[in-house]
Amino acid sequence: MLKKLLFCLQLLKAKKIYTFILIILTVCLYFLLSQLDVTEKLSNTIYDNFSVANIREPSPDIIIIAIDDKSLKELPIWPWPRNYHASILDFLTQAKARAIALNIIFKEITENDELLASSIAANGHIVLPVQPIISEMNYLDDTNTNINKLNIFSNIANSGHVTVITDKDSVLRSINLWGGFGETIYPSFALQLLNMTDPNIAKNYPNPHLFNNTGAWLMSVGALVQFSGYANTIPIVSYTDVLSGRIPFTIFENKIVFIGATATGLGDNYTPALAGYYQQMSGVEIQAQIYDALRHNKINIALSLNIVHGFGLIFIILTCLIISRFSPLAGVSLALLSIIIQFLFSFILFKGFSYWLPVSNSALVIICFMVIYTSFSSHIRLRDANRLLEARVSERTQELTTTNLVLEQEINVRKTVALKLIDSELQLRIILDNLYVGVIMIDEDGIILAANQTSSNIFLVPIVKIINTKIDDYFSYEPESESSVQDIKFNFLRIIEKLTQEYINTNVELIAMRGDSTGLLVDLSFNRFIRENKVLYACLIRDITQQRQAEKLTHEFVATVSHELRTPLTSIKGALALIKNSILDKLDERSKKMLNIAVRNSDRLLVLVNDILDLQKIQLGTLTFTLHPVNLVSIIHQSIELSGSYINELQVYVNFYTSDDNVMIMGDDNRLIQIMTNLLSNAAKFSYANGMIDIYLENSKTMTTVKVTDYGCGISDEFKPRVFNKFSQAAESINRSKGTGLGLSITKTLVERMSGEINFYSEYGHGTTFYFTFPLIESLHE
Numbered sequence: 001m002l003k004k005l006l007f008c009l010q011l012l013k014a015k016k017i018y019t020f021i022l023i024i025l026t027v028c029l030y031f032l033l034s035q036l037d038v039t040e041k042l043s044n045t046i047y048d049n050f051s052v053a054n055i056r057e058p059s060p061d062i063i064i065i066a067i068d069d070k071s072l073k074e075l076p077i078w079p080w081p082r083n084y085h086a087s088i089l090d091f092l093t094q095a096k097a098r099a100i101a102l103n104i105i106f107k108e109i110t111e112n113d114e115l116l117a118s119s120i121a122a123n124g125h126i127v128l129p130v131q132p133i134i135s136e137m138n139y140l141d142d143t144n145t146n147i148n149k150l151n152i153f154s155n156i157a158n159s160g161h162v163t164v165i166t167d168k169d170s171v172l173r174s175i176n177l178w179g180g181f182g183e184t185i186y187p188s189f190a191l192q193l194l195n196m197t198d199p200n201i202a203k204n205y206p207n208p209h210l211f212n213n214t215g216a217w218l219m220s221v222g223a224l225v226q227f228s229g230y231a232n233t234i235p236i237v238s239y240t241d242v243l244s245g246r247i248p249f250t251i252f253e254n255k256i257v258f259i260g261a262t263a264t265g266l267g268d269n270y271t272p273a274l275a276g277y278y279q280q281m282s283g284v285e286i287q288a289q290i291y292d293a294l295r296h297n298k299i300n301i302a303l304s305l306n307i308v309h310g311f312g313l314i315f316i317i318l319t320c321l322i323i324s325r326f327s328p329l330a331g332v333s334l335a336l337l338s339i340i341i342q343f344l345f346s347f348i349l350f351k352g353f354s355y356w357l358p359v360s361n362s363a364l365v366i367i368c369f370m371v372i373y374t375s376f377s378s379h380i381r382l383r384d385a386n387r388l389l390e391a392r393v394s395e396r397t398q399e400l401t402t403t404n405l406v407l408e409q410e411i412n413v414r415k416t417v418a419l420k421l422i423d424s425e426l427q428l429r430i431i432l433d434n435l436y437v438g439v440i441m442i443d444e445d446g447i448i449l450a451a452n453q454t455s456s457n458i459f460l461v462p463i464v465k466i467i468n469t470k471i472d473d474y475f476s477y478e479p480e481s482e483s484s485v486q487d488i489k490f491n492f493l494r495i496i497e498k499l500t501q502e503y504i505n506t507n508v509e510l511i512a513m514r515g516d517s518t519g520l521l522v523d524l525s526f527n528r529f530i531r532e533n534k535v536l537y538a539c540l541i542r543d544i545t546q547q548r549q550a551e552k553l554t555h556e557f558v559a560t561v562s563h564e565l566r567t568p569l570t571s572i573k574g575a576l577a578l579i580k581n582s583i584l585d586k587l588d589e590r591s592k593k594m595l596n597i598a599v600r601n602s603d604r605l606l607v608l609v610n611d612i613l614d615l616q617k618i619q620l621g622t623l624t625f626t627l628h629p630v631n632l633v634s635i636i637h638q639s640i641e642l643s644g645s646y647i648n649e650l651q652v653y654v655n656f657y658t659s660d661d662n663v664m665i666m667g668d669d670n671r672l673i674q675i676m677t678n679l680l681s682n683a684a685k686f687s688y689a690n691g692m693i694d695i696y697l698e699n700s701k702t703m704t705t706v707k708v709t710d711y712g713c714g715i716s717d718e719f720k721p722r723v724f725n726k727f728s729q730a731a732e733s734i735n736r737s738k739g740t741g742l743g744l745s746i747t748k749t750l751v752e753r754m755s756g757e758i759n760f761y762s763e764y765g766h767g768t769t770f771y772f773t774f775p776l777i778e779s780l781h782e
Contacts, residue, residue, distance in 0.1 A: 160192030260284025
């Protein structure tokens, strides 16, 4: 049966008949959906989303006086006496309010009605809601006296009905501009207020009673309100604040005032037609929104069913004809494009011309046609494709059989390579584990990713426990050498930051903390590399405990020998000085020259011995400092005086510049003089004959800086990294005097031990400036 049906469909397709049959069925489906209101919910959702695009700022001259929860709390007895409302109206009359919409229905008769009526009459610009059907009240008597009393307000004020009708989903979209009971037709509450404030605009909304007298509630054809915004967008003040005088007169001048209930359980609340917004508005705010929409002609007109159906049919027929001429995939795209065009056209009408054209039915029908048409077309195409596919599958099966054989061979080769890689990795692991140094790999955060057996032996911790721990947990600085300049605790990130700076060595000496709570002196070197776009570091750990012990013995031996040399050298120097001062004039020129050479060499040898002794004390940690308040200006003057003979001999002149003669720092007099004389002699040695050395003393709030500048040959870029190294000497010394290469190294250590900093800058061929800084005593106290 199914095959016969498909055959018939193919025949119809060949004759191009089944397309027209589908179009006719689609048109019938459209009218069926229109009758059943299947897409009413979808249409409402689209309308609500369109409404969001029309949100605007409300008119600034509208304000609401709300009978809110606060008012009921302050005036708990309800209903309130009419004299309250009379007071409010008198207040607004004095404030020169432009118009008042009193959205309160008075169902009961009170003794203050005449007082309220007097206030209404005195204002003359008040709109009241139409009184409810008299038959629903319990105030009738035989003489209809109460009816007349209730009409006291209607006779002196304009009235408008406040009835609104919500859709099936309880959302307020349309409004009744005119309505009433029997033959009595009233304008809506908002329209009546518009008649009072803007009569020329109100003429745009004529009374339909002139054309239709059915005696039922009437609605202007397709009147859909455009809400200006969400709840509370119109300014609201509390009723009791106005009644008690807490609100000034000026706020209501030339304003259109709405008075109504917003309190919980009092009055009606409605949900406006704004997509994604579910907060309800009070009845008085709804009336204010409707008034604002009428005032600015923000009323959408729903097109008649004839226009809607005509537009829908045109789009449906054109779309179906176009889809039938293309492939199923292209048909789907065209159907979606048609639906998008319909919605865009509907939105343009809504936004630009204030017309509402629902297109949900036509869109749904086009989707149904698309599904049916593409299903049958695809079935026929798939059948032909299956036949072709079966032939190709047979060919591919043969090809895959051959390919599988090739893949098996490749898999065997890969297995062989994998086994070789495993062997290579095992060999590499054995080599790493038997290295004399420990090797660990860490990431940028200092987490250990891998380690060899030597590292485990150094830390006395199994490799398994080392992995995924922080390197900071295994090292600390030497307390005796590092505690004065930085924390004892090792910090990997700070070390890496220093290693990236210029002139910083990659080797760091630390204490390795072992699992048995002992420490081991080690040397760490870091190498940076990138793997799989990640920055990693290879760290080599070398045990230098025995090396340091040997160095210590060497230092002690050199210190002892140097100390033993200084005593005879001092005697030799003294004897030579005595000979030079007593019999120099009696010697011939050759003897004088030999004596001067002997004096200079003894001086140089004594300086060398003293430098070596200071260096050994620094390395052994026995160098002592006597810190006390010192005037740095006096230290500089003493240093210039002590270095005077050497500087004069090299024909160099010294200038000292300072703006303060009393610069107090915490330091050791002798060590500060040693720092200055080292820098002065170094500057003189690299200065040209008849050159200048400038000394600058500069102060800030907390620090003082001394700069020693020469204008000699400068320091080459190659030598800059080694300036403060031990036994380093530049080859560009202008003067004949040669040093030990220890002066700047000792100077740097002395400055740092007294909590100072030293550095330099130099331009090759134009001179050099060495500068050091110390904190002022005032900043130390702070």
